[in-house]
Amino acid sequence: MRLESLTQSIGEWLRGTGPESDIVMSSRVRLARNVAHFPFVSRASEQDRADVERLLRERIAATPLGKGLEYIDVGRLEEIDRQFLVERQLISREHAEAQGARGVAIDRMEQVSLMINEEDHLRIQCMHSGLDLKAAWEQIRAVDDQIGTLVPYAFHPRFGYLTACPTNVGTGIRVSVMLHLPALVITRQIDKVFRSLHKISLAVRGLYGEGSQAMGDFYQISNQTTLGRTEEELLEQVGDVVPVLIDYERRAREFLVRETQQNVHDQVSRAYGILRTAQTISAEETMQLLSRVRMGVLLGLIGDVKIADINTLLVRTQPAHLQKLRGVELDTNDRNIERARYLRHHFEGGGTAGSSVN
């Protein structure tokens, strides 16, 4: 697959469609699986990794689903291309930075991604726009069944599917929902909300960010345990809390409009102003400002911007995307200048995000 063809699309998770997509960016389910007759990746020899990669690549290609997949040899990619796949959430940062034989198979919709030789031999991921865990689960179950009939996954009658880290053992499932929660951040309620989530053993992570400081008010909620409950129960555990968070965020947004209308309007307008006029701007600041503008559009404070466009900008202003769109490698300074240029051009033209850079 030519990665360039991907720059023209934005990928499933930023499509901006699906239920509750004003707050829920995407729903994702992933399964961790290992082949029974090889050491786990961290203890596998170079030969083992190559054998596992070939076995899984060939058997995945032999499934009915295999015909619709493109295989990318991640081990042979340039760093910028690996980074590009990370920005699209098709591979993990760990997978990008790992060593040895490894790859990823993805479908054209960018809903399914199968990482080979990540922390586990196989990490299957299904992602859908908006709040739709059921669709993601049904899709991934079918994928898992197809591969499972051709590959003997390591399984223990009592501990379930065996994984390199005991934190994933059992179902091997991680159910995540990515939410945009700017109003909870502005009203300083976000920490309180997360503390209550930890109490019911759900994990919270910021998008791209390390630690608790989420970039651009995007947060990912996921299950922390994988053993002792069925996949459906774990889906429910995450799924049940999302409507509550949506409700909190909606109420916080209403509060902001009702009580601090001028303030919010000012914040949002300034964010929009900077994005339209800056001459140099970092990826972090861009994400923060786009987050504010996104909220402004949803609150009806900014009229002429589409949510899908903001989602597109969120991914296209990331370092690797920016460089691939420009067609040259750029250092941090030049990227900041190019990013500002791209944003100005986009907003001046009032154009769609599909317009070219040049």
Add this chain to the structure above:
Amino acid sequence: MKCQHCDKQAVFHITELESGSVRELHLCEDHARSYLNQSEVAAAAADEEAEGKPKGGGLTGPLGVGQTADELALLDQRSCEMCGITFFEFRNQGRLGCPHDYAQFEKELEPLIANIHGATEHTGRRPDRGPGGLPEGTEELTAVIGLRRGMKEAIGREDYEQAREQRDAIRAIEERWLGGAGTAAQGGP
């Protein structure tokens, strides 16, 4: 607040950073002592090893609560028959070596798994092996990891008779589980 391992009052509140996430421990005096004791053992052992591996990345926390330092040191030296990883290496890295480790270290992993998940029994989906008489558990297939290691060692000491036996054993198991597309089918001695 109660101790998370028993009904006594928690007097120690410890925050641990492990594999990127923060974990809070609330322990009574007894459990705190055994916890701190075994983290010290791990730290001392890690210093001895002096491999420059980052400390605290492992799942050192809830392991072996109630075990003495001596018991733990002994346990650390035990290794997996298949992949050769020692329990110490696992504790240090937080990653297991192969699927057999769950059987090899079952007794030791159980309290750790119970601590992480609050359960020790899988209740979710199970593999559908179809007709053909293959068991649900994959221990038999995982034994190939040990056979492969044995084969390499046999080749190393030029014991080709032994190596051939190991290869044939691998082929038989892989044929049964993978239908002849295994590793021994392509290469081997």
